[in-house]
Amino acid sequence: MAILKLHSLRKQFAPNVIPVKDISLTVDDGEFLTLLGPSGCGKSTLLRLIAGLEEPTSGEVIVGENNLTRTPPGDRNMAMVFQSYALYPHMTVAENIATSLKIRKTPKEEIQQRVGAVTDTLGLSHLGDRKPGQLSGGQRQRVALARALVRKPEVFLLDEPLSNLDALLREQVREELKQLFEAQQKPVVYVTHDQTEAMTLSSKVAILLDGLVQQLDPPGRIYTHPANKFVAGFVGSPQMNLLSLECKGDRAILGDFSIPLPSFSVFPSAIDMGIRPEDLSIATEEDKITVEGNVFLVENFGRELLASVKVNGSKDTLRILVSPDREWGKEAIKLAFNRDRIHWFDAKTGDRH
Numbered sequence: 001m002a003i004l005k006l007h008s009l010r011k012q013f014a015p016n017v018i019p020v021k022d023i024s025l026t027v028d029d030g031e032f033l034t035l036l037g038p039s040g041c042g043k044s045t046l047l048r049l050i051a052g053l054e055e056p057t058s059g060e061v062i063v064g065e066n067n068l069t070r071t072p073p074g075d076r077n078m079a080m081v082f083q084s085y086a087l088y089p090h091m092t093v094a095e096n097i098a099t100s101l102k103i104r105k106t107p108k109e110e111i112q113q114r115v116g117a118v119t120d121t122l123g124l125s126h127l128g129d130r131k132p133g134q135l136s137g138g139q140r141q142r143v144a145l146a147r148a149l150v151r152k153p154e155v156f157l158l159d160e161p162l163s164n165l166d167a168l169l170r171e172q173v174r175e176e177l178k179q180l181f182e183a184q185q186k187p188v189v190y191v192t193h194d195q196t197e198a199m200t201l202s203s204k205v206a207i208l209l210d211g212l213v214q215q216l217d218p219p220g221r222i223y224t225h226p227a228n229k230f231v232a233g234f235v236g237s238p239q240m241n242l243l244s245l246e247c248k249g250d251r252a253i254l255g256d257f258s259i260p261l262p263s264f265s266v267f268p269s270a271i272d273m274g275i276r277p278e279d280l281s282i283a284t285e286e287d288k289i290t291v292e293g294n295v296f297l298v299e300n301f302g303r304e305l306l307a308s309v310k311v312n313g314s315k316d317t318l319r320i321l322v323s324p325d326r327e328w329g330k331e332a333i334k335l336a337f338n339r340d341r342i343h344w345f346d347a348k349t350g351d352r353h
Contacts, residue, residue, distance in 0.1 A: 002154035004187040009059035019045040021211035027187040034190045034198040037208035043191045079148035080157040085140045087132040094128040097146045118146045138169045156188045207231050229350035232274045240274045255314025257291040272345040279341035280320040287336035298328045
């Protein structure tokens, strides 16, 4: 079994350039961990630290019982798939896949057997004699994956491998990746800024910002219980409605309306509230938490519409998903809140209440 452990990893390039500040996490056999965050959050640097392409300022990288912190990348038995595919243009598909085995002086018969097995798995058997320039983007990505799989590494590292593919092909390859790595049962660390990839592929997601892990949880929990205001706003499409509200007693004030707060030992004077567009609905007489406003924008998402509503008595806007079965214009509307799906965040720290 190979378990990847990171202990207090830190990388500092200059006094004020610290892309990875203090990260500790564990990736078990068969776990698919995605590092998700905006550009510059430290996710690619962290992946390079795991691979040995960067040396940490402090901290440790451990696989199984072996401390690999100072081990050269070629001796770590990790396979990395890059965004750019990094295929040798003068070599055939089969030669590209076999490169790492030849470097390790693997017997010729074993190379043929392992290359044959992985090309069968990825549907590349009929392309073995072609060169990268004769392949589509999806085929080249499969060759890059095959080159990683054929090594039988202890850990797989993937750095935005789908970003060069068009949307339709990205969806197809994403499905293949999920099935492929479920069968491998090895630790996988995957870097992306695409939340759809993170939510669909991962068993765990680490949300990064400014070199720190903001939340490490299964995708479902990150969506339903974001640890702070940043995670709440970063994960989810359409984005969560996030409002900064004043409080009066046990209620938060939203324009001409008020929303009951959860139980606090001391009620705050201000609070940040979040609610996803799908957790708002058109109000009925039975609904208890409601606000009124006017629709000023409707965006068509195909199976549903996203309506933007200016709340009466406020500059704040709420966005709600509505049915495309009727025409929506600039009209008055009454919205109801699902009380169990309201998220509350500290106005100063942004942490979840």
